[in-house]
Every structure is written in C-alpha cells, then in structure tokens.
Amino acid sequence: MPSAAPRALTYRSAVEADIPELVELVESAYRGDASRGGWTTEADFLDGQRTDAADVARIVGHPEGMLLVVERAGEIVSCCHLEHRGDHVYFGMFAVRPGQQGGGLGKAVMAEAERRAREQWAAKEMRMTVINVREELIAFYVRRGYERTGEMSPFPYGDERFGVPLRDDLAFELLVKPL
Numbered sequence: 001m002p003s004a005a006p007r008a009l010t011y012r013s014a015v016e017a018d019i020p021e022l023v024e025l026v027e028s029a030y031r032g033d034a035s036r037g038g039w040t041t042e043a044d045f046l047d048g049q050r051t052d053a054a055d056v057a058r059i060v061g062h063p064e065g066m067l068l069v070v071e072r073a074g075e076i077v078s079c080c081h082l083e084h085r086g087d088h089v090y091f092g093m094f095a096v097r098p099g100q101q102g103g104g105l106g107k108a109v110m111a112e113a114e115r116r117a118r119e120q121w122a123a124k125e126m127r128m129t130v131i132n133v134r135e136e137l138i139a140f141y142v143r144r145g146y147e148r149t150g151e152m153s154p155f156p157y158g159d160e161r162f163g164v165p166l167r168d169d170l171a172f173e174l175l176v177k178p179l
Helices: 016-030 053-060 105-121 135-143
Strands: 009-013 065-072 075-085 088-096 125-131 147-154 171-178
Touching: 009 105, 016 053, 016 065, 016 075, 016 088, 053 065, 065 105, 075 105, 088 105, 105 125, 125 135, 135 147, 135 171
Parallel strands: 088 125
Antiparallel strands: 009 065, 065 075, 075 088, 125 171, 147 171
C-alpha cells in the first residue's frame, strides 16, 4: 500500500521566540541519548552541549545571515544556519529531528538552503565544516554535490561551548559545493 503524501514543509527565518525550541532541536540531533534515535549523533565522540541559547540568539540576530526554520504541520522539524560571507554562504547548525531523519527531509532542506543562497545573496558556492571522523555524514554531503577539500581546521579543545571531546583526533574538514 502506498504511503500517504508527505505533508508540506514551510520555511521561515527564526525569531527570538524560537530560540528555546531550536536549542532543543539541535541538542536532540547531535548529543546525548536522544540523538541516537537518528544517524547524525555525535554522542560517541563528543559529550556536553552542541549549542546554547546565546549562540542561537547570535545567529538569529546576525545581519548577514539567518537561521532557517523548517516546519511541518506547525512543528519545527529542522533548521540550518546560513551566513553570507562574500562570494559564498556558510551552511551550519543543520539539524533534523532524530525521528524524522532518513526520509528525505534533510535533502529538501539543503535544496532550499542552496536556493536561498543563490537567490538572496548571489552566492557562487556553499561551504561547511564537518568533524573529520563523521565519514557517514561526509558521504551524505558528497552525494549532495559537496566536495572534500582536505582543508582541516583544529577542533577547539578546551572550549566546552563546542562540546567535551571523548577522543583526541577531532578536526573540522571544509566541504564546498559550487552553486
């Protein structure tokens, strides 16, 4: 029997009132036991927080970017950070509710983010950084047209705003997609 048609997604910029729910969404997608319900968990190599209200508020208030909120039937199901940086847009803080991962929602959100980067800022490329040990996640982005650059930046060991590392070989790899 065919499945029911997926309910439509709506997209909007985050507002201050969204901050607590967005922090919860990002935390649930990446950290702790709740994150193990999806495939984007970082719980095996990072403990502690992924973000906090101050970090999300900074993104929401940034004049050259947005925190894109994705809703389905009035519920926030995903978000991503888009920041215009000259000829490119940085893509980050991408989160999909763990119970809704694996069904194409992430692909749809990425396509909308890329469309906005082209149309709002005439960006020539999208850039992101991904923790180097996230091979499955990096492979997902490569399938979406992102290229591994091999360019690494250090993980901020000692700064618990980014989490508490459970291993000593973490770094961020730059991935780039021409738009």
